């Protein structure tokens with residue numbers, strides 16, 4: 436799956452506080468970021484194996500998504 440396709444499915448990251456993708460809340464991380472369509476992510480984890488052409492936002496979204504469903508995730512590599 437390509438990074439962009441994953442974003443179309445899971446809707447990216449939203450602010451826990453105001454539920455917007457790009458908010459004016461200071462530092463979205465502070466407010467426990469959430470994946471917009473978490474149920475969709477739960478569904479695709481059954482067959483999701485590889486992500487290609489992923490930028491830093493796609494990778495970060497994947498980390499947040501796994502954290503949101505209660506999984507521990509280790510991440511290594513460059514940011515882009």
Ligand SMILES: [Zn+2]
Pocket residue numbers: 450451452453454455458459460
């Ligand atoms: Zn916000």
